[in-house]
Amino acid sequence: MNNDFIYFLGTGGSRHVMAEQLRSTGGIYFQVQGVKGIIDPGPGALTAMLKALPPLRPEELDGIILSHGHIDHCNDVNLLIDAMTRGGLEKRGILWAPEGIIGGPDQVLFNYLKPYLQKIEVLQGKSNYRLGNLTFSTSGVHRHGMETYGFSFDLPAGKLSFLTDTAFYPELTREYQGARWLVINLVLEKNCGGAQHLDIDGVARIIRAIQPRTAVITHFGKSILHRGPEQVAARLQRETGVENIIAAVDGQKIPL
Ligand SMILES: [Zn+2]
Incomplete structure (x- = not known):
C-alpha cells in the first residue's frame, strides 16, 4: 500500500x-x-x-x-513559483512547459521568477x-491551436495518463494505450463547431x-455541467464497457 494520490484542485475548464x-x-x-507536483494550475x-x-503546502x-498556455491551464503558475520558492529565498523546483510559455511573444512565465527555479525544462x-x-x-503534439501535450506517468502499479485539451484524432488512442488510470479533459457535450476540444463521443471512442x-x-465546460457529469459518466460506462468511470468533483482525492 502506497500513499500515492491525485487531488482535483479544480474540475472546470473553458472560458465560461x-x-x-x-x-x-x-x-x-x-x-x-x-x-509532489501540479499539472495545469489554472485560476x-x-x-x-x-x-x-x-x-x-x-x-x-x-x-x-x-500542458499549454491557455489561461485556464496556467494562470497561477507564476504565483505558485513564488510560493514554492518562498519568493526566491530557496532556489528549488522544476517547471516543465512548452517553449512558448517560457519565452517569445506569448510568454507566460515572468522573467524575474526564472532564477528562482532549480530548472526550467x-x-x-x-x-x-x-x-x-x-x-x-x-504525448505527441495535441490538436489544440497552440503547442499542447498530454502526459503519462510510469508508476509501479501501471501507467497514469493525463489526456489534456485536444480535438479528437484517431492516433490519440494509440498514444495513451496501456493507461491503467486515464484522466481525460471533457469540455463539450457535442462538438458541433469544430472546436479543438473533446466531446462525449470522442471520449467514448478513446475510453472504449x-x-x-x-x-x-x-x-x-458549461454543456457538460448542464448535462450533469455523473450522468455523462454513467453513459460512458454503458458505451465503453469500462465500469469504473469517475466524474471528478472539486476537492476530490483519488488514491492510486
Ligand atoms: Zn486549452
Whole structure:
C-alpha cells in the first residue's frame, strides 16, 4: 500500500466555467513516488491547495507541469513559483512547459521568477522526463491551436495518463494505450463547431479503445455541467464497457 494520490484542485475548464467559477479551475495536484507536483494550475490553484484538508503546502512542491498556455491551464503558475520558492529565498523546483510559455511573444512565465527555479525544462513531443523517482513522458503534439501535450506517468502499479485539451484524432488512442488510470479533459457535450476540444463521443471512442482500469473525466465546460457529469459518466460506462468511470468533483482525492 502506497500513499500515492491525485487531488482535483479544480474540475472546470473553458472560458465560461472559468469566468463564472461554476467549478474551480486549479488543475490537478499529484503526490506520487515521493514527489509532489501540479499539472495545469489554472485560476484558483493556490487557493484550492491551501483550502484542502489537510492543506497542500506550495513550498513543498517539487515541480509544475504545464500542458499549454491557455489561461485556464496556467494562470497561477507564476504565483505558485513564488510560493514554492518562498519568493526566491530557496532556489528549488522544476517547471516543465512548452517553449512558448517560457519565452517569445506569448510568454507566460515572468522573467524575474526564472532564477528562482532549480530548472526550467522545455517540453517536446514523445519525450521522457524525470522528477525525483518519477519518470513521465509526453504525448505527441495535441490538436489544440497552440503547442499542447498530454502526459503519462510510469508508476509501479501501471501507467497514469493525463489526456489534456485536444480535438479528437484517431492516433490519440494509440498514444495513451496501456493507461491503467486515464484522466481525460471533457469540455463539450457535442462538438458541433469544430472546436479543438473533446466531446462525449470522442471520449467514448478513446475510453472504449484503451479500456483503462479507471477513467476520470474532468475539465468540464458549461454543456457538460448542464448535462450533469455523473450522468455523462454513467453513459460512458454503458458505451465503453469500462465500469469504473469517475466524474471528478472539486476537492476530490483519488488514491492510486
Ligand atoms: Zn486549452
